[in-house]
Amino acid sequence: MAQAFRSTRVLTPQGLMPATLIVEAGHIAKVQTGANQLSLNSMHDFGDAVLLPGLVDTHVHINEPGRTEWEGFATATRAAASGGVTTLVDMPLNCVPETTNVAALEAKRAAAKGKTWVDWAAWGGVVRNNAECIKPLAAAGAPGFKCFLIHSGVDGFAWVDEADLRAALAQLQGTGLPLLAHAEIADPVNEATEHLNRSGADWRRYATYLASRPDEAEIEAIALLIRLVEEFQTPVHIVHLSSARALPVLRDARQRGLPITVETCTQYLHFAAEDIPDGATEFKCAPPIRDRANREALWQALLQGDIDFIATDHSPCPPAMKRREEGAWDQAWGGIASLGLALSVLWTGMKQRNLGLEKISGWMAAGPARLAGLEGKKGTLAPGADADLVVFDPDAEWTVAPDHLHFRHKISPYLGATLHGVVRETWLRGERIFSNGTFSSDARGQELTRR
Numbered sequence: 001m002a003q004a005f006r007s008t009r010v011l012t013p014q015g016l017m018p019a020t021l022i023v024e025a026g027h028i029a030k031v032q033t034g035a036n037q038l039s040l041n042s043m044h045d046f047g048d049a050v051l052l053p054g055l056v057d058t059h060v061h062i063n064e065p066g067r068t069e070w071e072g073f074a075t076a077t078r079a080a081a082s083g084g085v086t087t088l089v090d091m092p093l094n095c096v097p098e099t100t101n102v103a104a105l106e107a108k109r110a111a112a113k114g115k116t117w118v119d120w121a122a123w124g125g126v127v128r129n130n131a132e133c134i135k136p137l138a139a140a141g142a143p144g145f146k147c148f149l150i151h152s153g154v155d156g157f158a159w160v161d162e163a164d165l166r167a168a169l170a171q172l173q174g175t176g177l178p179l180l181a182h183a184e185i186a187d188p189v190n191e192a193t194e195h196l197n198r199s200g201a202d203w204r205r206y207a208t209y210l211a212s213r214p215d216e217a218e219i220e221a222i223a224l225l226i227r228l229v230e231e232f233q234t235p236v237h238i239v240h241l242s243s244a245r246a247l248p249v250l251r252d253a254r255q256r257g258l259p260i261t262v263e264t265c266t267q268y269l270h271f272a273a274e275d276i277p278d279g280a281t282e283f284k285c286a287p288p289i290r291d292r293a294n295r296e297a298l299w300q301a302l303l304q305g306d307i308d309f310i311a312t313d314h315s316p317c318p319p320a321m322k323r324r325e326e327g328a329w330d331q332a333w334g335g336i337a338s339l340g341l342a343l344s345v346l347w348t349g350m351k352q353r354n355l356g357l358e359k360i361s362g363w364m365a366a367g368p369a370r371l372a373g374l375e376g377k378k379g380t381l382a383p384g385a386d387a388d389l390v391v392f393d394p395d396a397e398w399t400v401a402p403d404h405l406h407f408r409h410k411i412s413p414y415l416g417a418t419l420h421g422v423v424r425e426t427w428l429r430g431e432r433i434f435s436n437g438t439f440s441s442d443a444r445g446q447e448l449t450r451r
Helices: 073-082 102-112 131-139 162-172 186-198 206-212 215-232 244-255 266-270 292-304 342-352 359-371
Strands: 003-012 015-024 027-033 043-045 050-053 055-060 085-090 119-122 145-148 179-182 236-238 260-265 309-311 389-399 418-428 431-435
Touching (some): 015 050, 055 359, 073 085, 102 131, 162 179, 162 215, 186 206, 186 215, 215 236, 215 260, 244 260, 244 292, 260 266, 260 359, 266 292
Parallel strands (some): 003 043, 055 085, 085 119, 260 309
Antiparallel strands (some): 003 015, 015 027, 050 389
C-alpha cells in the first residue's frame, strides 16, 4: 500500500520546499512539490516540521564482534536512529577480528544479525602485508578500504608505510573503490612527544596533548597520499581532517582533477582547543581538536567545497579507558562518542553562522552516500531512493543529558552542551524506527554491499 509523507518544508534535491513524498514498497516513487490536496489512506502530515533525507555516517566504530563491551551493533544503531542516521559504515578496527579478510567480514555479518536498527555496511581494512586480501573483500561487498599511516591505537590493525600503500593501490586500481586514510604520519608526532617528555611537560594539560600531534603530521601524510593518487589515479579519501593548514595542498590537488575527497568531523567544527579543560580526556581524539581560528577555517572550507562532507568518527570505549580520574592525555583512549548528536551539533554551528538547512543534505547525507557507493539509494529524497526520512524540529533548543545518549557508555564531551534542533522521528524504508525517544520493537536494518 502506498504511503504519503507531507510537509511544508521538505529538503528535496532542488531545495527546501512544500512537497509530498509518495512511498511504495519502501522506496520513494514520486516527489510532488508545492501545496497539494493529494489524499491517500496512509497520509503522514508533518505540518511545518522539516523532512530531511536519512543521514549517512561513513565513519563509525561499532566494535563488534570482539569488543561489544565498548559498543556493539544494537546500541550503535539505536543511537544512530535517534539522531536521524539511517545508514552507518563501520570501520574495520577495534573489532576482533579486524575486518582485514573475508573470514573477518563474515564474522561481522554473523554478529550483526538481528541487532541493527538502521542499515549498515563495513569498510575493509588495509594493514601491512594484506594486499592479497583486498580483491576478495571487494568481491564480498566491501565498499572501500581503510588504512592508518600512524599507529592505530590497537596492535591488531597495523599502520602502513609507502610500500604498503603502493601494494594496496595497485590492487584497487581500476575498481573505483576508495582507499580511506587516517592521514597522520609518525615522525612529527614522535619528535614532538619526545621533546615534550624531555622538557617535563604536564600531560594533564590539553595544550601538551595538542602539541604532541602537530599539524605537520597531517600535512606530510596528505602530501604523500596526493603523490600516490597522482601516480595510481585511484580514489583516496582523507578521513577526519583536523588541520586547516593542509587545505591548500588538497585544494590544488582537487583543482588538478585528482580523485581525492575529504571529510571533517563535528567535533572539529564545534569545539576549540582554547575551551577544553585540562584533564578532560573525554575530548581526546586524533587528530586533535585545534584552535578557534582553525575551526573557522574548516567551516570556510566546507562552504567553499574544499571539504566534501561531515562524519562523526564515533569511537567509544569503556569509561576506565578514558582515565578521567588521572586526566592523563597521553594514557587515555583517543575517541569521541557522539553518535546520535551530530545533526543537532552541526545545526547549532550553522545557526550561529546564519547558514540555511539546505546544506545539511550534501554534508551529512548525499556526500557520504556517494563515498560508500550508495548514491541515489541513500541520502536523498528523490524518486528511486530508499524512503529514509528524518522529521526534524530546527527551532527546538535542548541541553544534552545522559538520557539523551543511546550509545553504550554515557561519556561524551557534549554532555551539558546547549544545542539547537531535535530529531522527532526517523523512518527507514518507509517504516518508523524512532519516535520522540522510543524505538521500534524490531531491528529492521539491513547490510548494504557494493559489488
